[in-house]
Amino acid sequence: xxxxxxxxxxxxxxxxxxxxxxxxxxxxxxxxxxxxxxxxxxxxxxxxxxxxxxxxxxxxxxxxxxxxxxxxxxxxxxxxxxxxxxxxxxxxxxxxxxxxxxxxxxxxxxxxxxxxxxxxxxxxxxxxxxxxxxxxxxxxxxxxxxxxxxxxxxxxxxxxxxxxxxxxxxxxxxxxxxxxxxxxxxxxxxxxxxxxxxxxxxxxxxxxxxxxxxxxxxxxxxxxxxxxxxxxxxxxxxxxxxxxxxxxxxxxxxxxxxxxxxxxxxxxxxxxxxxxxxxxxxxxxxxxxxxxxxxxxxxxxxxxxxxxxxxxxxxxxxxxxxxxxxxxxxx
Amino acid sequence: xxxxxxxxxxxxxxxxxxxxxxxxxxxxxxxxxxxxxxxxxxxxxxxxxxxxxxxxxxxxxxxxxxxxxxxxxxxxxxxxxxxxxxxxxxxxxxxxxxxxxxxxxxxxxxxxxxxxxxxxxxxxxxxxxxxxxxxxxxxxxxxxxxxxxxxxxxxxxxxxxxxxxxxxxxxxxxxxxxxxxxxxxxxxxxxxxxxxxxxxxxxxxxxxxxxxxxxxxxxxxxxxxxxxxxxxxxxxxxxxxxxxxxxxxxxxxxxxxxxxxxxxxxxxxxxxxxxxxxxxx
Numbered sequence: 001x002x003x004x005x006x007x008x009x010x011x012x013x014x015x016x017x018x019x020x021x022x023x024x025x026x027x028x029x030x031x032x033x034x035x036x037x038x039x040x041x042x043x044x045x046x047x048x049x050x051x052x053x054x055x056x057x058x059x060x061x062x063x064x065x066x067x068x069x070x071x072x073x074x075x076x077x078x079x080x081x082x083x084x085x086x087x088x089x090x091x092x093x094x095x096x097x098x099x100x101x102x103x104x105x106x107x108x109x110x111x112x113x114x115x116x117x118x119x120x121x122x123x124x125x126x127x128x129x130x131x132x133x134x135x136x137x138x139x140x141x142x143x144x145x146x147x148x149x150x151x152x153x154x155x156x157x158x159x160x161x162x163x164x165x166x167x168x169x170x171x172x173x174x175x176x177x178x179x180x181x182x183x184x185x186x187x188x189x190x191x192x193x194x195x196x197x198x199x200x201x202x203x204x205x206x207x208x209x210x211x212x213x214x215x216x217x218x219x220x221x222x223x224x225x226x227x228x229x230x231x232x233x234x235x236x237x238x239x240x241x242x243x244x245x246x247x248x249x250x251x252x253x254x255x256x257x258x259x260x261x262x263x264x265x266x267x268x269x270x271x272x273x274x275x276x277x278x279x280x281x282x283x284x285x286x287x288x289x290x291x292x293x294x295x296x297x298x299x300x301x302x303x304x305x306x307x308x309x310x311x312x313x314x315x316x317x318x319x320x321x322x323x324x325x326x327x328x329x330x331x
Numbered sequence: 332x333x334x335x336x337x338x339x340x341x342x343x344x345x346x347x348x349x350x351x352x353x354x355x356x357x358x359x360x361x362x363x364x365x366x367x368x369x370x371x372x373x374x375x376x377x378x379x380x381x382x383x384x385x386x387x388x389x390x391x392x393x394x395x396x397x398x399x400x401x402x403x404x405x406x407x408x409x410x411x412x413x414x415x416x417x418x419x420x421x422x423x424x425x426x427x428x429x430x431x432x433x434x435x436x437x438x439x440x441x442x443x444x445x446x447x448x449x450x451x452x453x454x455x456x457x458x459x460x461x462x463x464x465x466x467x468x469x470x471x472x473x474x475x476x477x478x479x480x481x482x483x484x485x486x487x488x489x490x491x492x493x494x495x496x497x498x499x500x501x502x503x504x505x506x507x508x509x510x511x512x513x514x515x516x517x518x519x520x521x522x523x524x525x526x527x528x529x530x531x532x533x534x535x536x537x538x539x540x541x542x543x544x545x546x547x548x549x550x551x552x553x554x555x556x557x558x559x560x561x562x563x564x565x566x567x568x569x570x571x572x573x574x575x576x577x578x579x580x581x582x583x584x585x586x587x588x589x590x591x592x593x594x595x596x597x598x599x600x601x602x603x604x605x606x607x608x609x610x611x612x
Contacts (some may be wrong), residue, residue, distance in 0.1 A: 056417070205454075241426065241427060243382070243387050243421065243425040244421045244426070245422065245427060246387060246414065246491065247385060247387065247414055247418065247419040247420075247489065248414075248427070248439055248440040248443060248488060248492070249411065249414055249415060249440050249443030249444050249492065250443055251411045251443075265429065266427075266429050266439070268429075269429035270426050270427055270428070270429055271412065273426065273474070274426055331431075
């Protein structure tokens with residue numbers, strides 16, 4: 001329950017922390033678009049740009065003084081997806097534009113199957129003790145394929161297939177991999193260095209042009225910030241209710257589907273009751289302090305866009321413009 | 332039998348930090364006939380301690396033995412049956428109600444422990460009777476009654492499971508003095524009539540002195556005192572526990588200083604009045 005990392009701000013004093021949230025969000029969007037605009041090709045410029053962007057995001061992380069491990073931990077839920085897409089791209093792509101890197105015959109035989117099962121068991125047993133779990137997972141998957149290509153183990157063969165890795169496949173897979181990693185690093189940097197209230201302010205400011213077409217931007221922003229504010233509180237309440245119902249014999253792990261439905265109801269109804277009660281209390285408390293919907297309000301933190309902020313956003317614009325120009329004329 | 336704590340520590344792991352909630356706790360709670368109050372400041376580990384008693388939390392080191400089941404158990408062992416033996420009532424238990432009718436909500440616990448519909452109904456009626464919910468309310472929605480009655484229903488929900496040990500986390504919090512006395516008298520009745528062990532967390536020293544037989548004082552995760560209440564209020568290090576004296580003892584100490592009435596500790600208002608009447612006769 002406590003592993004959910006939404007808006008996980010880490011306190012710090014780096015320039016990224018001090019940046020104006022509006023500028024930070026816009027620059028992030030520009031950077032993300034740039035990352036996606038890098039074409040997949042063996043052209044040295046394309047490869048260079050992609051590597052540059054990866055290095056750039058790592059440098060940003062370094063300069064924000066957020067531990068790299070924490071940023072990379074954000075990748076953890078995506079490890080499976082990453083590995084999966086990487087290998088699918090690797091095998092599926094049969095274009096021979098850049099030649100073949102590997103072309104062997106793979107065998108699934110009695111011995112290789114046994115070794116593969118052994119490897120999977122070994123991975124599951126040892127993964128808790130290995131610090132670089134993501135790398136370990138990828139290596140294990142790679143080892144599973146490598147073992148199948150060893151001819152000496154080909155005893156009692158079940159199935160053989162051509163194992164071809166083409167240059168194009170490798171290129172596409174690597175690009176995709178790097179792209180996802182960069183995007184995640186960049187976006188998690190935003191949430192790590194900006195408090196939810198600041199992000200909310202940034203969003204509100206960015207949405208403010210919509211006021212012209214009568215979109216209630218302030219109300220949306222207030223709703224957004226209250227929702228974000230109450231996620232941890234509600235999680236806490238859920239945990240309490242779960243424990244209370246567990247004390248009444250609800251077993252959330254070991255029961256049949258029919259029982260599960262009753263159990264979820266026993267959790268949902270109290271949570272609903274609590275949320276409504278909290279919402280009512282909050283509404284009353286806000287009104288008691290003079291909150292009127294749609295009224296003009298000042299804020300306690302006044303944001304001012306500094307020279308540094310202008311510099312940063314112009315860099316981001318330059319990067320994006322350069323990328324677009326490069327796509328039109330060079331690549 | 333009962334619950335034994337052996338060198339139990341529990342550490343909460345946060346994202347960036349660790350927090351030792353309880354450390355090196357050794358306790359022995361008998362399966363029947365005890366009335367224990369756990370006192371201590373906020374954050375001293377009381378709630379963490381009681382959540383070990385029905386295996387909601389398992390120790391990070393050391394062992395807890397609950398009715399001959401040693402915790403922590405190996406992975407995926409079933410520990411649910413322990414929760415029937417040790418009934419835990421949380422703070423503000425009225426929030427756990429969810430069924431359409433009061434009686435159904437009380438039956439929820441027994442039914443989870445595989446009681447038949449009739450058995451569960453029988454147990455639920457006994458429990459409702461015990462906490463003073465009249466029969467006319469049985470078919471009402473639990474969300475349409477007063478807060479005090481909701482709490483009674485919630486306590487009945489635990490009592491209907493017929494636990495051997497009843498653990499209560501601040502059962503009188505947020506109640507008015509009358510409700511408080513009614514609740515405590517109810518627990519006393521359950522304790523005396525069925526000889527059940529009752530463990531309760533409270534901040535109210537008057538409750539502690541009037542009802543509890545044994546007191547456990549927690550401070551910064553350690554158990555600093557465990558013994559009879561008569562010993563606690565005469566303990567030489569009482570000031571270090573950062574606890575308040577109960578009202579009757581305060582009054583007696585004051586009377587002793589101002590009027591010279593001999594100090595013989597009395598633990599409840601009733602006893603105090605009796606003592607003073609006897610003194611002036």
